[in-house]
Amino acid sequence: AQKITQTQPGMFVQEKEAVTLDCTYDTSDPSYGLFWYKQPSSGEMIFLIYQGSYDQQNATEGRYSLNFQKARKSANLVISASQLGDSAMYFCAMREASSGNTPLVFGKGTRLSVIA
Amino acid sequence: GAGVSQTPSNKVTEKGKYVELRCDPISGHTALYWYRQSLGQGPEFLIYFQGTGAADDSGLPNDRFFAVRPEGSVSTLKIQRTERGDSAVYLCASSRGTGQTQYFGPGTRLLVL
Numbered sequence: 001a002q003k004i005t006q007t008q009p010g011m012f013v014q015e016k017e018a019v020t021l022d023c024t025y026d027t028s029d030p031s032y033g034l035f036w037y038k039q040p041s042s043g044e045m046i047f048l049i050y051q052g053s054y055d056q057q058n059a060t061e062g063r064y065s066l067n068f069q070k071a072r073k074s075a076n077l078v079i080s081a082s083q084l085g086d087s088a089m090y091f092c093a094m095r096e097a098s099s100g101n102t103p104l105v106f107g108k109g110t111r112l113s114v115i116a
Numbered sequence: 117g118a119g120v121s122q123t124p125s126n127k128v129t130e131k132g133k134y135v136e137l138r139c140d141p142i143s144g145h146t147a148l149y150w151y152r153q154s155l156g157q158g159p160e161f162l163i164y165f166q167g168t169g170a171a172d173d174s175g176l177p178n179d180r181f182f183a184v185r186p187e188g189s190v191s192t193l194k195i196q197r198t199e200r201g202d203s204a205v206y207l208c209a210s211s212r213g214t215g216q217t218q219y220f221g222p223g224t225r226l227l228v229l
Binding site for chain 1: 147149151156157158159160161164171172174175205207209214215217218219220221222223225
């Protein structure tokens with residue numbers, strides 16, 4: 001079974017609008033962490049936001065927020081006020097305490113295109 | 117401060133050749149990770165170092181792949197007898213310690229002809 005599922009291969013959003021990128025995960029470990037990374041065409045993976053499984057509040061970092069619904073095992077990324085520079089691939093990833101909290105398992109990604 | 121750096125940025129080689137890919141982590145980061153990203157996929161874990169030792173090499177696909185980190189800083193990923201299926205982007209990441217956020221380098225694009 002896929003540990004991380006990103007069901008949207010591609011998304012379009014109008015500049016200045018908000019967009020939600022979906023991520024669902026599968027784990028039986030009570031302790032885990034969820035990450036979102038941005039990968040522009042240059043190839044570098046840029047860390048955006050982190051949510052721990054025991055965190056009571058949804059994580060926020062500037063225009064990025066994580067809609068964490070633990071019971072549904074979803075960790076959707078919300079980008080507010082989209083900018084042209086947000087066009088990139090976005091990857092959801094998870095690490096589990098049972099695997100030593102080290103290797104990240106990534107989804108297949110969502111390509112976001114911001115339209116002027 | 118400087119981020120993770122990787123050299124070369126691109127490498128073209130012929131099937132059967134040996135290649136070395138280098139990663140220079142963020143200064144002070146004790147943990148270092150290698151991932152491989154095939155076209156259209158997310159990165160896949162290869163190996164993790166804590167200090168000089170390989171703490172987890174469960175992601176290495178076979179014994180043609182080997183990595184070292186002799187002084188606990190720079191790491192080299194070595195691929196022997198390269199095959200066309202090894203063509204991918206090899207990403208390196210580092211973190212302050214185990215379980216901390218991983219920061220990635222720009223990757224090395226390897227093409228095996």
